[in-house]
Amino acid sequence: MALVAPLGAGENWPQFRGPDGQGHADANGLPLTWSETQNVVWKTAIPGRGWSSPVIEDDRIWLTTAADEGRSLRALCIHATTGRIIHDIEVFRLDNPPPINAKNSYASPTPIVDVGQVFVHFGTFGTACLDAQSGKILWKNRELRLDHKEGPGGSPALCGELLIMICDGIDVQYVAALDRRSGSLRWKTDRSGPVNEDFDQRKAYSTPLLIDVNGQPQAVCVGADRVIAYDPATGAERWWAFFDGYSTVPRPVHGHGLVYFSTGYNSPELWAIRADSVGNVTESGVVWRYMKQMPTNPSPILVGSEIYVVSDRGVATCLDALTGRDIWVARLGGNYSASPIHAAGRIYFFSEDGETHVVRSGTQYELLATNQLDGQFMASPAVVGQALILRTDTHLYRIEQGKP
Numbered sequence: 001m002a003l004v005a006p007l008g009a010g011e012n013w014p015q016f017r018g019p020d021g022q023g024h025a026d027a028n029g030l031p032l033t034w035s036e037t038q039n040v041v042w043k044t045a046i047p048g049r050g051w052s053s054p055v056i057e058d059d060r061i062w063l064t065t066a067a068d069e070g071r072s073l074r075a076l077c078i079h080a081t082t083g084r085i086i087h088d089i090e091v092f093r094l095d096n097p098p099p100i101n102a103k104n105s106y107a108s109p110t111p112i113v114d115v116g117q118v119f120v121h122f123g124t125f126g127t128a129c130l131d132a133q134s135g136k137i138l139w140k141n142r143e144l145r146l147d148h149k150e151g152p153g154g155s156p157a158l159c160g161e162l163l164i165m166i167c168d169g170i171d172v173q174y175v176a177a178l179d180r181r182s183g184s185l186r187w188k189t190d191r192s193g194p195v196n197e198d199f200d201q202r203k204a205y206s207t208p209l210l211i212d213v214n215g216q217p218q219a220v221c222v223g224a225d226r227v228i229a230y231d232p233a234t235g236a237e238r239w240w241a242f243f244d245g246y247s248t249v250p251r252p253v254h255g256h257g258l259v260y261f262s263t264g265y266n267s268p269e270l271w272a273i274r275a276d277s278v279g280n281v282t283e284s285g286v287v288w289r290y291m292k293q294m295p296t297n298p299s300p301i302l303v304g305s306e307i308y309v310v311s312d313r314g315v316a317t318c319l320d321a322l323t324g325r326d327i328w329v330a331r332l333g334g335n336y337s338a339s340p341i342h343a344a345g346r347i348y349f350f351s352e353d354g355e356t357h358v359v360r361s362g363t364q365y366e367l368l369a370t371n372q373l374d375g376q377f378m379a380s381p382a383v384v385g386q387a388l389i390l391r392t393d394t395h396l397y398r399i400e401q402g403k404p
Contacts, residue, residue, distance in 0.1 A: 013056040013382040013389070016110035016155040016207055017339055022253045023301045025343035025383040031401040032346070032358055033369045041387065041398040042083030048074060050107030051337075051378040052155075054389045054396065056080060057113040060132060061382070061389060061396070064120050066106035070097035073107060075120045075130055078396060080384050087135035092126045092142075100151030103337075110155040110207075110380075112163070117180070119163055123152025127165070129183060139183035147171040153205025153249060159217060159232040162186055168204035168223045175208070175221050175230060189235035193226050193242060201225070201246040204264065211254045213275045220275075222248045222261050227273070229259070239277040241285060243269070250299040251339070253307070256321055258287060260300055260307055268294040270309060272324060288324030293317055299339035299380075301347065303361045310336050310349050316359065328365040332357045339380040350377040354392060373397065 017023045031039045048065035055062050061078040071094050077087035097106060109121040117138070118130040126142040146169030154166045162177040173191035178184065196202050206222040210232065219232040224246035229238040248264030258272045270290045277285035293315040300309045307321040314334045318327040334351035341348050342361060346368060349357045354373045360366040375392030382389040387400040 012058075012113075013054070013384060014114055015055060015112045015158065016053055017251060017299065017380060018341070018383065021157065021207075021209055021251065023299065023339055023341045025341055027383050027386060028344045029386040029401060030343050030346070030383065030388060031399050034371050034373075034399045036374060039399050039401055041400050044078060044083040044085065044396045045394060046076065046391070046396050047088070048072070048107070049105045049393070051105045052107050053110040053380040054382040054391055055111050055113045056382055056384045056389065057132060060086065062111050062113050062118050062132070063379075063391065063396070064107040064109070064111060064122070070094060070100075070106040073122045073125060075111070075118065075135070077135060080389070080398070083396070083398060089130065089135050089137070091120055091128045091130075091137060091140070092122060094125060100148070104151035104153065105378075106151060108151065108153050112156055112158050114158055119156060119158070119180070121152075121156045121165065123148055123154070124169070125152065127156070127163070127178060127183070129180070141178055141183040141185070143185055144176055149200070149203055150205075150247070155207040157208040157210050157219065159210050159219065162232060164208050164219050164232060166204065166206055166208060166221050166223065168202065170199045170203050173202055173223060175219070175228075175235065177232070177235065187235035189230065189237070191223055191226065191228070192237065193240070196225055196246070203246060204248045206248045207251040209252045209254060209259075211259070211275060218275070220252050220254070220259050220261070222250075222252060222264075224248065224264070227252075227259075227261055229275075239279060239281050239285065241271075241273055241280070241282040243271065245269070247296070249297045250295055253300050253302045255302045256305075258321070260302065260321070262295055262300065265296050267291065268296045270294050270300065270307075270319070270324075272321070290319055290324045290326070292326075293329070295336070297337040301340050301342055303342050303347070306361065306363065308340065308347055308361070310340060312336055314351065316349065318363070318365070327363050330365045330367075338377045341381055341383065343383065348381065348388075350381060350390070352376045352378065
C-alpha cells in the first residue's frame, strides 16, 4: 500500500506537520523576524474557536473551527494570496456539546487536503470529506464514537485510499480506517494489552505517523501506556511497546531506523524504538530513553543527527538522535502546545503567548530571533512558498519577508 505522496512544502502543506508529517518545510527565504507591523501580508479574523492547524493546496488554506459554543462545527477555506474567506461551511451540528478541557477546543484535529478533497475530523463528533473547490460535503461518518473527556485532539493520517484515526477514549480505545472515497469503515482494531484501572488514564490524543520500513508501510500510533505499529492496509499489529503515560499528544517522528515518541502525562519521556521491530519490544527494541524536561503537547523534530524538543514550560533540548545524549538545553520561556517546524537550518518554536523563538539547528545553541504577535499559538504553523501561515486563537496570518 502506497503512502500519501510527499509534496513540496513550497507548494502544498497537506496535513498536520506538513508533507512528511514531521515538521519539515522544503523552503528557503522564510522570514526571520516579524511583528504586527512588519512582514505581515495579511491578517484575517477567524470566527469561532479552534486549534486545528492550517493545511494548504492550490493557494487555498483549510482549517476548522467551532462556533455557537461548540454547537456548530465548521470548515473554513481562506485564499492564500489575499486572506479572503472563500468558504465557511457547517459540517456538523451538535445539540448539546459535552464539556471539554478549558484549554482545548471542539475543533482541534487538523484536516487533510489531497487532490481536491478535504478531510475534516472532529473526533467523536464526526469525520467528513468536502470538495476543495466548491466546499460541497461529499460524505459524513459518525460511527467512530468514544468519550474523549477533554474534547477531540488527534488528527487523521492518509495512506493510499485509507484515512486512519486514533480513537483512544476513557471508555474505548481503538484505531480505525475509513475509505477516502465513501467514508465507510474499512477496518477497526481494538488496542491490545492491559487496560489501566484508572479510566482517566486510558485516553490519548496523538496522530498516526505513516512510515516505510524496508518497503513495508507502518502506521505508528501512540496511545495511553503503549505505542503500536499497525499494517495500514489491515489494522494488524506489527510491533508494540508498553510504558507509563497517558493523554499522549505529540506525533512521533522517524529516522535513522528509529521511531521517536513522547510517553505523555505523568512523567513524560522521549523514547527511541527500532522501526523494524516485531512483536513486544518493550525491552528488546528500546534503544534509548530521555526523561528530563520532555513535552506532553509539542511534537519533537528530527534534523540530521539531532532531535529537538520543547517542553510545555518552554525548555528546549537538543539530543543526539542515535544515543539520546543531551547536547544542549536552553530555557526559551513561556508555555508551549504547538509543534515546531524546521526550514533551511532554522527551527521555529511557537509559544502560547504568541511568541516565536527562531533557533539555528546544530550542536551549538544559537537564538536568531524572537518575534511577537497578538493572541496565542495553540495551532502548529504551515508553510506556502516563502511564507509562514500562522494561526493564533483569533486570527490567521500570512508572514513573508519584505512585506509591509
